[in-house]
Amino acid sequence: ELxxxxxxxxxxxxxxxxxxxxxFNSLNSLELKSLEEPLYLFGQFFKxxxxxxxxxxxxxxxxxxxxxxxxxxxxLLSFIDAECFIVSTVNALKTPxxxxxxxxxxxxxxxxxxxxxxxxxxxxxxANGLVEKGSAIQYKANVTxxxxxxxxx
Numbered sequence: 050e051l052x053x054x055x056x057x058x059x060x061x062x063x064x065x066x067x068x069x070x071x072x073f074n075s076l077n078s079l080e081l082k083s084l085e086e087p088l089y090l091f092g093q094f095f096k097x098x099x100x101x102x103x104x105x106x107x108x109x110x111x112x113x114x115x116x117x118x119x120x121x122x123x124x125l126l127s128f129i130d131a132e133c134f135i136v137s138t139v140n141a142l143k144t145p146x147x148x149x150x151x152x153x154x155x156x157x158x159x160x161x162x163x164x165x166x167x168x169x170x171x172x173x174x175x176a177n178g179l180v181e182k183g184s185a186i187q188y189k190a191n192v193t194x195x196x197x198x199x200x201x202x
Contacts, residue, residue, distance in 0.1 A: 051125070061119035065129075066154075068115055072107050072147055073154035075100035104147060112149035113142030 052059045078100050079093050094101045107115075116129045126141070133144035136152040176186055195202050 051128075055122055055125050058120055058122050058125055061121070062125070064119040065116050068107075068119075068146075069150040069153050071103060072150035073158070075103040076147070076151060077158070107146045107150075110146045111142055112144045112146050113140060115146050116141055 051062050055062065075097075079097055090101075112129065112133055113126075116126060120126055120129070130140040130142075132153060133139065133141040133149050137144045137148055141149065180186060
């Protein structure tokens with residue numbers, strides 16, 4: 050659709066979104082659990098080194114700089130800024146390329162499946178389910194210890 054609106058930018062659009070897909074496919078090929086656990090990441094690197102190196106290369110880059118490498122039309126760049134702002138509340142120059150790639154490609158990869166009520170809906174549903182099963186939730190309470198009975202909290 051973008052190419053039909055900006056035919057003079059066809060090559061740039063294909064290169065920018067091609068880069069997005071390369072990053073998205075690298076992310077999608079990994080079993081992502083926690084990016085903060087070095088041992089886990091080390092194991093992923095040995096399973097999928099090319100994908101991990103692709104992500105490492107793009108990790109410090111932002112979507113705006115990548116888009117501007119391929120695209121010159123200011124209206125199209127403004128559209129990419131708006132797309133990034135919708136998902137990250139900052140323009141493309143401040144949106145990490147990995148984040149932009151995830152969101153821009155995800156809508157074309159089986160559709161977007163956000164929970165009703167936004168991501169906060171997950172926590173609300175979890176809390177409601179726990180209460181329905183007999184748990185009591187104390188909000189804004191600091192945990193000082195965990196009581197174990199028969200090996201269960």
